Amino acid sequence: MNMNDGDIYDMHSTLNTVRGLEVCRMVVIYPYDRATLRSISAARDEGIVIPILVGQEDRIRECAERYDITIEEMEIVHSEEEKIIERASLMLLNGSARFIMKGMLGTGAFFHTLLEPRFKIRTKRILSHVGMFEIPKTKRIFLMSDAAINILPNFSRKIHIVANAVEAARRLGIGRVKVAMLAAIEKINLPAMPATLDAFLMKKFSETRYFGECEIDGPFAFDNALDPECADTKGIGGSVAGRANVLIVPNIETGNVIWKSITCLQKKEAAGVVLGGSCPIVVPSRSDDFRIKLASIKFARLLLD
Amino acid sequence: MEIDGGPMKYTLSCLAYNRPGVLAKVAKSFSEEGINIYSLAAGETEVEDKSRIIIVVEADADTLRRAEIRLERIEEIIRLHDLKEGELIEMELLLIKIRIKPEYIPQILQTAELFNAHVIAVSDVSMVLTLAAEEKRVNGIIKMLKKFEILEMCRSGKLAVSGID
Numbered sequence: 001m002n003m004n005d006g007d008i009y010d011m012h013s014t015l016n017t018v019r020g021l022e023v024c025r026m027v028v029i030y031p032y033d034r035a036t037l038r039s040i041s042a043a044r045d046e047g048i049v050i051p052i053l054v055g056q057e058d059r060i061r062e063c064a065e066r067y068d069i070t071i072e073e074m075e076i077v078h079s080e081e082e083k084i085i086e087r088a089s090l091m092l093l094n095g096s097a098r099f100i101m102k103g104m105l106g107t108g109a110f111f112h113t114l115l116e117p118r119f120k121i122r123t124k125r126i127l128s129h130v131g132m133f134e135i136p137k138t139k140r141i142f143l144m145s146d147a148a149i150n151i152l153p154n155f156s157r158k159i160h161i162v163a164n165a166v167e168a169a170r171r172l173g174i175g176r177v178k179v180a181m182l183a184a185i186e187k188i189n190l191p192a193m194p195a196t197l198d199a200f201l202m203k204k205f206s207e208t209r210y211f212g213e214c215e216i217d218g219p220f221a222f223d224n225a226l227d228p229e230c231a232d233t234k235g236i237g238g239s240v241a242g243r244a245n246v247l248i249v250p251n252i253e254t255g256n257v258i259w260k261s262i263t264c265l266q267k268k269e270a271a272g273v274v275l276g277g278s279c280p281i282v283v284p285s286r287s288d289d290f291r292i293k294l295a296s297i298k299f300a301r302l303l304l305d
Numbered sequence: 306m307e308i309d310g311g312p313m314k315y316t317l318s319c320l321a322y323n324r325p326g327v328l329a330k331v332a333k334s335f336s337e338e339g340i341n342i343y344s345l346a347a348g349e350t351e352v353e354d355k356s357r358i359i360i361v362v363e364a365d366a367d368t369l370r371r372a373e374i375r376l377e378r379i380e381e382i383i384r385l386h387d388l389k390e391g392e393l394i395e396m397e398l399l400l401i402k403i404r405i406k407p408e409y410i411p412q413i414l415q416t417a418e419l420f421n422a423h424v425i426a427v428s429d430v431s432m433v434l435t436l437a438a439e440e441k442r443v444n445g446i447i448k449m450l451k452k453f454e455i456l457e458m459c460r461s462g463k464l465a466v467s468g469i470d
Contacts, residue, residue: 154414190424190427191424197427201414204429
């Protein structure tokens, strides 16, 4: 493995570089579950964030006590149930918090309010979820998008998804961003596999330099995007094959399955954040464990600067 | 509806035996009346040995009637039917090849999506879109795609069946 290929390695160490950054205020809504409260507490203890908990104060305190998590020094903003997202969104708007995290609340309801024009979260980009993982054998870090927000993105939406992911890769410090557009095979197969067409055309579109300095190629099957041996065995050439550090999946099902197979079956660390808005948005699955939630807070903080 | 007795478009459906020379006789019937054929599509039908020919012509009512009389005299024609607008289910197939310029890819795909057209082939330099739709929509997508470089284009002409009973 060429260690000077612009890639970054070791997810744990990379995420922990946030410890050297300025501590930021993060607003957390509906912090009623153990994993969320533990992750916030750990992030505060590590000097990464100053959490502001927004929700029903009695319930927050009751949950913290039940799970034996100390929140005494945390700021709690009491809010009636129906005003929680609004209160938190206003904090982002007026600058009293730099980014936001969702606790025990459905993603749909969360974004429905957060994206109201008055809170100015939307930008020219669409929102997309970017996940961060590490290849177990080599510890090489790769990003994947979109496993959570865009269900079946068309080409125009994929442009934004790629742009958000490329930007995240750059902010993480990846030197040569190599984007693999995923499908099931490396050849264009029409009309049966439209993902292969989008992958091919995204490569062509990247010739416009819309994404700046990065290499985009596809279509690739998952293994041929990440594993140089697989790519070599199948004779798949190019600088991205087997060496991609950003994967773009064709639809939410693919992304979700990759995410869950890494976190659920392999019990590996992952981090996820929603980008494309005026600030990073931490939207873990309610079933994600403490490690994923903490990693996601760190990932969001890294992308903030 | 005819306006001031002037020329307008008519869609005729001919059911004919699938034999050599039929199309030539049909075309002659129109040319002898000075009628230009706007589009013509012929193909097999649900009955073996019989073809359906859908012809779109532009003519005034009297001239068209004279052409129809000529058509009815053709031995191989079994049935001639004037498909009135609103009484037919019509569609046209378009195949259109566009040059790929990277900067236009999003717009080309957006246009295809807008009209529910599909990309059926792609290469480094061009892509082929297909659309099966009413004539108006086919005209619409062609107009939109003219902004890009059209390399090749082929329309099937109107295909039609009579409306559902």
